[in-house]
Amino acid sequence: MSMLRIESLTKQFGGLRAIEDLSFDVREGEVHSVIGPNGAGKTTLFNLITGVYQPTSGRVLLDGQDLSGKAVHQRSALGMSRTFQNLQLCLNMTARENVMLGGHLGLPGSLFSSLLRLPHLTRADRRCRARAAELMDYVGLGDYVDRDTTAMPYGALKRLEIARALAANPKLLLLDEPAAGLNANETAAIEHLIRGLCQEGVTVILVEHDMKLVMNISAHIVALNYGQKLAEGTAQEIRNHPEVIAAYLGAAA
Amino acid sequence: MSANTMETSTSTAAATAIVAGGERTSWKDVVFSPRYGGLAALLLVVLATPLFIDGVYQFDMAILVMINAAVVIALNLLVGYAGQVSLGHAAFFGLGGYATAILTTRYEWPSLLALGAGVVLVVAIAAVIARPILRLKGYYLAMATLGLGMIIYLIITQESWLTGGPDGTSVAPLEVYGYAVYDEIVWYWLLAALVVVMYWLALNIIDSPVGRALRALHGSEIAADNSGIDVNHYKTVVFVLSAGVAALMGGLYAFYSGFIAPSTAGFMHSIELVVMVVLGGMASLVGSVVGAVLMTLLPQYLVVLSEYEWLVYGLVLMLVMIFMPRGLVPTLHGLIRRVTG
Amino acid sequence: MGEFLQYLVTGITIGSTFALVALGFCLVYNASGIINFAQGDFVMVGGMSAVFIMASGVPMGLALFLAVVVGGLAGVLLYKGGIQPATNAEPIQLIIITVGAALFLRGVAQVVWGTGYFSLPTFTGDEPIRFLGVVMVPQSFWVIGVTVAIVAALGLFFTRTRLGKAVLATSYNRDAATLMGIDTSMVLLLSFGLAGALGAVAGVIVAPITFAHYEMGIMFGLKGFVAAVLGGLGSFVGAVAGALILGITEAMMAGYISSDYKDAVAFVLILLILFFMPSGLFGRRGVERV
Numbered sequence: 001m002s003m004l005r006i007e008s009l010t011k012q013f014g015g016l017r018a019i020e021d022l023s024f025d026v027r028e029g030e031v032h033s034v035i036g037p038n039g040a041g042k043t044t045l046f047n048l049i050t051g052v053y054q055p056t057s058g059r060v061l062l063d064g065q066d067l068s069g070k071a072v073h074q075r076s077a078l079g080m081s082r083t084f085q086n087l088q089l090c091l092n093m094t095a096r097e098n099v100m101l102g103g104h105l106g107l108p109g110s111l112f113s114s115l116l117r118l119p120h121l122t123r124a125d126r127r128c129r130a131r132a133a134e135l136m137d138y139v140g141l142g143d144y145v146d147r148d149t150t151a152m153p154y155g156a157l158k159r160l161e162i163a164r165a166l167a168a169n170p171k172l173l174l175l176d177e178p179a180a181g182l183n184a185n186e187t188a189a190i191e192h193l194i195r196g197l198c199q200e201g202v203t204v205i206l207v208e209h210d211m212k213l214v215m216n217i218s219a220h221i222v223a224l225n226y227g228q229k230l231a232e233g234t235a236q237e238i239r240n241h242p243e244v245i246a247a248y249l250g251a252a253a
Numbered sequence: 254m255s256a257n258t259m260e261t262s263t264s265t266a267a268a269t270a271i272v273a274g275g276e277r278t279s280w281k282d283v284v285f286s287p288r289y290g291g292l293a294a295l296l297l298v299v300l301a302t303p304l305f306i307d308g309v310y311q312f313d314m315a316i317l318v319m320i321n322a323a324v325v326i327a328l329n330l331l332v333g334y335a336g337q338v339s340l341g342h343a344a345f346f347g348l349g350g351y352a353t354a355i356l357t358t359r360y361e362w363p364s365l366l367a368l369g370a371g372v373v374l375v376v377a378i379a380a381v382i383a384r385p386i387l388r389l390k391g392y393y394l395a396m397a398t399l400g401l402g403m404i405i406y407l408i409i410t411q412e413s414w415l416t417g418g419p420d421g422t423s424v425a426p427l428e429v430y431g432y433a434v435y436d437e438i439v440w441y442w443l444l445a446a447l448v449v450v451m452y453w454l455a456l457n458i459i460d461s462p463v464g465r466a467l468r469a470l471h472g473s474e475i476a477a478d479n480s481g482i483d484v485n486h487y488k489t490v491v492f493v494l495s496a497g498v499a500a501l502m503g504g505l506y507a508f509y510s511g512f513i514a515p516s517t518a519g520f521m522h523s524i525e526l527v528v529m530v531v532l533g534g535m536a537s538l539v540g541s542v543v544g545a546v547l548m549t550l551l552p553q554y555l556v557v558l559s560e561y562e563w564l565v566y567g568l569v570l571m572l573v574m575i576f577m578p579r580g581l582v583p584t585l586h587g588l589i590r591r592v593t594g
Numbered sequence: 595m596g597e598f599l600q601y602l603v604t605g606i607t608i609g610s611t612f613a614l615v616a617l618g619f620c621l622v623y624n625a626s627g628i629i630n631f632a633q634g635d636f637v638m639v640g641g642m643s644a645v646f647i648m649a650s651g652v653p654m655g656l657a658l659f660l661a662v663v664v665g666g667l668a669g670v671l672l673y674k675g676g677i678q679p680a681t682n683a684e685p686i687q688l689i690i691i692t693v694g695a696a697l698f699l700r701g702v703a704q705v706v707w708g709t710g711y712f713s714l715p716t717f718t719g720d721e722p723i724r725f726l727g728v729v730m731v732p733q734s735f736w737v738i739g740v741t742v743a744i745v746a747a748l749g750l751f752f753t754r755t756r757l758g759k760a761v762l763a764t765s766y767n768r769d770a771a772t773l774m775g776i777d778t779s780m781v782l783l784l785s786f787g788l789a790g791a792l793g794a795v796a797g798v799i800v801a802p803i804t805f806a807h808y809e810m811g812i813m814f815g816l817k818g819f820v821a822a823v824l825g826g827l828g829s830f831v832g833a834v835a836g837a838l839i840l841g842i843t844e845a846m847m848a849g850y851i852s853s854d855y856k857d858a859v860a861f862v863l864i865l866l867i868l869f870f871m872p873s874g875l876f877g878r879r880g881v882e883r884v
Contacts, residue, residue: 050479052475071478071483072478072479073478073479073480073481073482073483073484076478076479076480076481077481081479081480082479084475084476088473088475088476088479089472089473089476090468090469090471090472090473090476090477091472092468092471092472092536093465093468093469093472097465097468098476100465101465101466101469101476101477101480101482102480104462104465104466104480104481104482105480105481107462108462109462109463109466110463111458111463111490111494113461114457114458114461114462114463114464115454115457115458116454116457117457117461121461121462125461125462128462164476164480168480168481332686338685338686338689340689385868385869386865386868386869388872389868389872391685392623392629392685392823392827393823393827393868393872393873393874395629395685395689396819396820396823396864396868397864397865397868399816399819399861400820400860400861400862400864400865400868401861401865403816403857403858403860403861404858404861404862404865407855407857407858407861408858411854411855520812520816524690524693527686527689527690528690528693531686531687531690532690535686560704560705561701561705562701563697563698563700563701563704564697564698564701564702564704564705565701566694566697566701567693567694567695567696567697567698567699567700567701568694568698569694570690570691570693570694570697571675571676571691571694571695571698574680574683574687574688574690574691574694575676575679575680575683575691578680578682578683578684578687
């Protein structure tokens with residue numbers, strides 16, 4: 001069944017239509033990729049799904065629930081988590097604390113229990129701390145657990161964002177160009193990581209320019225151009241779609 | 254993804270991580286940990302200070318330092334940790350002081366009730382204003398907090414029928430169960446206990462989910478939002494908290510000094526408080542205390558320079574910020590770490 | 595009607611001086627991204643310098659000119675001594691540096707000139723002029739006239755001269771301006787100098803109306819800042835409009851309601867504007883990029 005439904009979504013900035021009448025479904029437990037040339041509206045789409053922007057018209061449904069009007073943090077609480085094309089990490093916190101931030105929703109958030117360090121909070125926080133280390137190990141950052149974020153290389157920071165997103169136990173994970181700026185080895189590791197997540201039941205929406213990665217792991221692909229859907233289908237179908245070749249693959253070749 | 258599958262897939266890492274996160278610690282580790290080291294040092298200093306100081310003037314200085322330290326610790330949560338500038342915080346301090354003064358002296362309320370009412374009043378004002386004001390960022394936020402502070406200050410100055418106007422107003426002494434607190438020594442220990450408790454509470458907040466949420470507001474609001482943190486809620490919480498502490502200390506200041514003037518709520522006092530935070534060190538509790546000590550004592554020493562006081566004071570602010578932009582404590586801490594490797 | 599016109603003229607007069615201060619804020623903010631809390635003290639420097647240079651026997655015209663030069667030098671000095679060396683400073687540190695500079699300037703004024711109130715003679719006599727039921731002192735014409743002339747000159751400077759265009763380019767994108775061969779540190783120096791001179795002009799033209807005093811800069815600074823934010827930080831047109839709105843509202847408030855809360859007008863106005871229009875009246879509404 002479809003976990004996420006995009007229903008005739010339109011986003012207009014002034015005179016510019018960044019997304020125009022876009023509809024597609026994302027099935028549970030699959031990797032669903034969104035491709036398109038720069039400026040096609042991919043990140044705008046992520047911002048619409050996660051609630052950074054409210055659409056001009058149309059709507060987004062998660063498990064049949066209309067998300068219209070819901071703020072970003074409310075959508076996160078419904079099981080949505082994302083990474084960012086340009087990193088959004090807290091450089092004033094350690095690597096582990098950044099990941100623990102992702103686990104925030106599972107912790108008691110009241111000021112009172114924090115002020116007095118009540119036992120239930122200390123216990124939950126300790127679990128979160130341990131799990132953050134596990135997650136960092138899982139994404140291959142075992143060596144960086146208590147490092148300062150400012151002392152980490154770019155590739156590690158990209159994975160740190162994934163670990164943070166996973167700390168929220170998301171059912172839907174949105175990855176915005178996770179392989180950008182990474183070398184072939186690091187990209188292979190990301191591919192492995194995404195596959196593993198899928199096997200564990202996480203649904204992934206992927207925006208990525210690395211076509212090899214996209215074609216390898218996507219069950220379903222939507223190709224965008226100027227905010228409109230150009231084509232939709234399996235990797236095979238997209239690869240052979242004449243308009244996609246013309247607009248995107250052709251231009252790159 | 255279930256936590257189960259993850260644990261089995263990375264069982265060794267999980268085991269080490271759990272040891273790291275959940276090991277039992279001895280009292281020595283606690284006292285000498287970076288977390289409690291500052292608290293232990295503060296406790297020591299507060300206990301030892303009366304041995305080295307003497308006379309009303311020196312106790313008076315120590316008391317003023319502690320009043321400022323408590324305000325600055327809470328303000329650092331807002332400015333240093335959560336990254337939200339406030340250039341109007343003295344207004345909350347002054348308002349707390351005036352509310353306490355007016356309620357005890359004019360309306361003869363019991364001391365503690367008046368003090369509590371002052372805090373409640375300020376908390377209510379801060380809570381109402383928090384949402385619209387904290388939507389603003391950077392200089393716009395600085396401007397708005399400055400404006401709010403100035404409005405409160407101008408009201409205090411203008412409504413002389415209630416506040417005594419520019420000349421200020423005298424305040425009845427703090428009276429608890431029929432016992433009036435006049436003695437400097439009693440005030441010293443009262444405020445010492447308060448500062449230590451505040452330091453401890455602030456320490457708890459910082460290293461908690463709420464503390465991480467606050468620091469994330471500074472680090473990346475987008476990241477915080479995306480991690481399910483209600484950004485506006487936490488901004489409101491820390492704003493109201495710091496305003497409430499300022500009001501409480503303002504009330505105690507009024508009781509202690511027996512007099513309160515509009516300048517306690519003024520723009521320059523707001524700036525002084527922010528200077529204490531930044532000069533001591535943003536996001537450093539030790540820095541807050543150090544900042545409060547230095548900036549409370551500095552003007553006292555500069556008095557000997559008479560008309561050169563402000564010139565030198567301004568110069569000191571500029572030089573410290575130019576050469577130690579992160580503040581004294583973090584800069585020194587960094588130096589020590591580099592020297593000791 | 596006469597009453598209304600009277601308040602309007604008063605408002606425009608005081609608004610003009612706010613405009614000069616607000617333009618100083620804008621210049622510095624556009625060039626460096628800094629809010630200069632010492633901007634108001636340039637007004638004080640201008641006013642006090644004029645008083646004392648004249649007292650030393652220098653003819654008025656020259657004294658006023660020299661006072662403006664002193665203001666410009668104060669601006670240059672602030673940049674060289676406080677801003678340029680602070681390479682790693684973030685906004686909050688810069689706020690404190692400029693506040694420190696403000697206190698320093700106040701301190702210098704206190705040492706050099708003392709804490710008294712001084713008056714400057716009006717430029718062209720005190721004979722009030724009556725027109726349509728409005729009574730105007732000649733100094734008001736000077737205040738408004740000088741401000742109009744300066745705004746026009748700045749307009750020409752930014753649109754017609756190479757240097758002015760370089761300043762504008764730097765404010766839009768400093769990196770790109772550097773790539774285009776613009777000496778951006780020169781632009782910064784110029785902006786601080788100009789801001790100092792603008793403040794000093796304000797000080798010189800109001801000193802005959804309000805008295806010069808070593809602490810006169812505080813309120814001018816705060817209100818100029820309000821005017822600049824009111825207009826949307828960085829917009830020159832906005833700064834002038836914001837200053838006039840502020841001056842007129844203050845005058846109307848003082849005239850029709852009560853002068854007790856004249857000084858509060860600026861702050862109430864700015865809170866209302868920021869609550870309902872978070873980027874000011876003329877601010878560029880930026881979409882945050884994620």
